[in-house]
Each structure stands twice: as structure tokens, then as C-alpha cells.
Amino acid sequence: MNIVRYSSGSGEGQFGILEGSTVYAASGDLFSGLTKGEEVGSVDSVRLLAPIQPGKIVCIGLNYALHAKESGHTELPKEPVVFMKPPSAVIGPGDTIEIANPQNNTDYEAELAVVIGKRARDVEAADALNYVLGYTAANDVSDRKLQRGDGQWIRAKGFDTYCPLGPSIATDLDPSDLAIKTRLNGETRQNSSTNDLIFDVPFLVSFLSKVMTLNPGDLILTGTPEGVGPMTPGDTVEVEIAGVGVLTNPVGKRG
DSSP states (O other): OEEEEEEOSSSSEEEEEEETTEEEEEEEETTTEEEEEEEEEEGGGSOEEOSOOOSOEEEEESOBHHHHHHTTOSSOOSSOEEEEEOGGGEEOTTOOEEESOTTSOEEEOEEEEEEEOSOBSSOOGGGGGGGEEEEEEEEOOEEHHHHHHHSSSHHHHOSTTOEEEEEEEESSOOTTSOEEEEEETTEEEEEEEGGGBSSOHHHHHHHHHTTSOBOTTOEEEOOOOSOOEEEOTTOEEEEEETTTEEEEEEEEEOO
């Protein structure tokens, strides 16, 4: 199932079920089960929102070997590198990424995002996928100057609009080998697969659940492959993950 969240016209988000290019209304609860209702329209005729409003966004850095190398790291992490982004950074498909510091290199980072489906605390990797609702696409927008200067990454990655999500939550995916791509103005810049993750999804869910309780709706951003690079106002960036769809966002500047 592919779950979307769209504007209902009243200003509030409504969950829907995407089948092909058609959105259907959904009733019920996101975490206990949605029921397909009447047709709403084509996906192009509705305004899609970020498919989830996360309680917290836990992120993993340097989780693809080639990206770690391009970032200047000669040794791979022995444990996941963990940081967080604020929920206020979230935007949806079609929303504008507003570059806060246009004088700094601000990069795109395509990432598979794991949507937690039920409370997870001290779970084992063998059981971890039972705590996952599904997967969506994320763009971990990053101000490289601040990231290097601060020594920790929250400010550099935490500005408003620096966490685009969408277009759907795919509930029936195997996260072990999903194609992941970024296109900047139509040109492919990242082209990899989640089979290159250093720490895979079950390991990450288990590892993080032994640090902090993961609640329904929380997100884990699993890291980005090689090929990151800067965006500038006027650009369009597309993050595509097999089975999830294409997350497209124009780039502007904070004004």
C-alpha cells in the first residue's frame, strides 16, 4: 500500500491511498489500519503534503561507504553516527526548499526514511521490521559551511524546509535493495541502492531503540549515498526511491 497525505481544502491534511495515479480517500487510523474509500482524483489534481508529521527525526550520517569517502573520512564508522533534525524542518512534495545561507554550499542528500509504526524500545534486529509502518523519501538538506564549523550537525541540517518528505509511505517494501537517486535540474547526481548501507534498516531500528524509545510516526533517516552536491535558488531537485515515488522540490532562498 502507498499512503499519501493531501490537502482536503479545509487546511487540514487527509490520509489517502494511492493506487497507480489515483488517490482514494482513507478512513481509520494510520497505525492500526486504513480503509480505502471513494476516489478523490488523480495524484496530479491534489496537493500532496508531507506524508507524516513526525514526532522526532533521528538521522544517520556517513552510512554509505563511498559517501563517507567523498566526505573525507578514511575509516568507516564502527557504530552509527546519530544526529537529529527538528520536525519544523519538514515540508512536502512541491514545497520550496528555502536556502537560509545562499553564500554557503547547501547540499541535497537523498535518503530512505523509515516510518516507525509502533512503540519500539530495546528491540532486537531480528524483530525490528515488525515495528516499521513503511518507508518514504527524504532530502537531508545540509549547510556544509555550518556543518564543518559547528562540529555537530543540528544547526546545519535543521533550518525550516531542510527536510522534504514524500511523496508516499510505502508499506510493503523490502528495504534491503531499493534504488535511490537524485536528479538536479533533470541530471542524475546520485544513483545507488540501499544494499550499500553500512548499517541496514533492522540494525538501525534495533540500535536506536536501545538508545531512545521510538514512537509511532517517528522517522529514521538512514543516510545518503555518494554524489551529494550543492543546490542554488532556481534549481529543482528530485529524490526518487523505488516503490515510494519521486519527491520533487523547487529551490529558493529564505526571504
